[in-house]
Amino acid sequence: MIHPALDELRNALPGRVSTAPEDLDEYSRDRGPVLEPALPGAVIRARTVEDVQVVLQWATRHRVPVVSRGAGSGVSGGAHATEGCVILSLELMDRILAINPDDETAVVEPGVINADLDTAAAEHGLMYAPDPASYRWSTIGGNVATNAGGLRCAKYGVTRDSVLALKVVLADGTLISTGHSTFKGVAGYDLTALMTGSEGTLGVVVQVTVRLRYLPQEVHTLAAFFDDFPRAAAGVLAIGRARVQPSILELLDGRTLDALDGVHGSELRRRGGSLLLVRTDGYGAAAEAEAIRRVLIGLGADVSQEGSEEAERLVDLRRHSRGDDVDDLFRVGEDVAVPKSRLVDYVQALEVMADRHAVHLKVVAHAGDGNLHPTFWVARSEGPRSTVRLDEALDESVRLALEFGGTITGEHGVGQFKRRWLAWEQQAAVLDLQARIKEVFDPLGILNPGKAIVA
Template sequence: MTGSPTIGTAADLVATLTARLGSAGVLTDPDVTMTYARDRLPLAPSGTPLAVVFPSTTEDVQAVVRSCADAGIPVVPRGAGSGLCGGANALEGCVVLVSTRMNRIVEVDPANRLAVVEPGVINADLRAAVAEHDLFYPPDPASYDFCTLGGNLATNAGGLCCVKYGVTTDSVLGLEVVLADGSVLRTGRRTVKGVAGYDLTKLFVGSEGTLGVITQATLSLRPRPQAPGTLVAVFGRTADAGAAVTRIVGEGLVPSLMEIMDAATVAAVEQHLGTDLGAGDSGGGTLLLCQSDAGGEAAVRELEVLERVCAEAGAALVHSTSDPAEGAMLMQARRAVHPAIESMGAHMTDDVCVPRTRIADLIDGCARISADVGLRIVVNGHAGDGNMHPTVIYGGDDEFDRARSAFDAICELGLGLGGTVSGEHGIGKFKQDWLAHELGPVGLRVHRDIRRALDPDGVFNPGSMFA
């Protein structure tokens, strides 16, 4: 990209965008645009955007991209701003392209089990719409009731059901993407199978707005599962909880959900909800939450095996229920984790993924890091796939450096356990150095080459993922 635009160039660009999108579709008041300048990770760097724009069609997106490219002004794509890596954070003088007005569910095709959607559709709204056809869209990030599918696609979001149904990319058949020159690329297919050409669909999923702007997606659906049965187990030792996870996988079980919360997380949720999850009463601390949506007798048998495995692994308390209301209450505790942590004050949420057999090692390692830096670290995550979210709590600017040191130590720990520095949140503008460390020089060069091939002038989200 060129350097900062002249005042004339900036004013001309705003006028051009306003002529295309209307005054309601272009925001320039700094007090307003700053509310679109960052996602939910307040620590990643951000700047003041020149303008925030709200296209309604693919053609609008094409016009915005072409106009910005001509003016030498970068474009930062953004959904609902629910991300946790700074990937949608504004650059100084950029145009933030918000996709929330592109919110149509274009088609639901029950016979072929697919849906065609625009990027501004809320995850929960798609789930509700396809449920009317007895179908199910599996990816369910913790923010599913307000995050957009475009953001889910950009970060390859996961969620609680990944253990059985996979992450976002596992439900994507094809995409429509506006490229840096304003042209429209259509990838993928509507068929179950297809190996014609490179898999460009998977290339764009998880690219964090650095390769193009996704304007439509064709998503695969599944038959709607039956109401799940739920199990909760409490362990006095983290190692026992880790052993239970390893044995569950070894037994060949594939629960639809398997979540883990350490004692500090349980305490935070209890305080936030004003409830008692029973962990302290049982002399335990680490909580394992599982669900089975196999249905009928199959679900009963799966829960019985889960209960036996947890008890044999040393659980101080094991309780299962087929009552949907009771199961929903237990799930409320898991979905309240992030709000509970937010209520504790300033925090850094990490997102490392380790082999499932190393989950206990990660939790114990985080406890050592906590003692080393003198700050509280709470750990929770998706035990079913090893994707953990250690969160460092700190008291303000005076503790920021120690918190960042702990954050980095957790990334190093995750890699040392054979894992990755991001399981679902992405890299954004906060983990570039760790991505480079994980990829290595050859991997980083290939990534940069791909990015330059699709966006040679650096129109899209420069500085995100890697320089």
């Protein structure tokens, strides 16, 4: 539905507002499962902070919901259109405003692509550490919105660990600055941390100051193939007990190896029943890799040190291991986390559960921090009842993660899709506190309604 006051916005932002059917359709969803399909009333492509302020001032006057988004790479429905909303796209705000090599910081607009920032930092011997699987097309603003993770989380942490300061436009159009340009700073409440991961429900991020890390001078990659998943997971714990810190520690089960071989023509499954992909970096990378190699061989692994070309191919295959788009209702990937010590127990429980519900299962994990991405699927030919079984399996997989001391989402955010599980993890008093925080920042409830929290 086109809002009757939209002409006012068109006049204020000439050329920025579209109601073309193809735009409304394209921007109506991200890559998450669609629960309640809706088309936005308009798509606004902001180029400046002032554009964003104009949109939110207009939205406040007319009580129009606003869903902000970057590249739409999220997989939890955080950028899905909601009834009566307009989409505020930040993808054209894509400038790297500054890189400060001595301070080891960068200042960027929200539409900057993750990989582009990393490439620009590399010219100064630095890197931007967070690297979600979508890093080649996801935006820094979207990464901040979901507190995105990635393969290098094992050593460098998630997005929040690299965000120092933000500029944010609040629901009424007020521009605020949070945080600091220094690595340390504890003045007042940490609103930067609060905004990071808030999924556009508290404000619209229009500028980000991030911490950069040293670009490793040396990198070593090990491919450790085990007979089965439990032995590979035992390798994760053994590396931890050896007190060696990989930068990447990824675990892929046999079904994932089969799927990758089928799509990419690789021969991973022939080499073993489960793969532990390990990368060390920095001046001590060789010594750390050798220590890890000895540990894993002691557990019966077939360990090879990969040359640079094959190593990059393995890491790239891991980034593609999720498979088909998650808006296919017959294939859904999840994003839970459990303590590392419970990886084996959780996956074994998943196997039993998947068999009971007659659904297919494959598992990959950011094993260094216990973040798992189980993917469940059923054959389309089975008809509507199969999707009921799939939903039941998803619900049970989340309950199992919580029973093992875990969480419903490790890095993808709650969005629209996971709200049904939020009350399983968080007590009523916490849910109420979050709703009251939301009301302080967004009293009219116009910022990304129906996402991230239970309000």
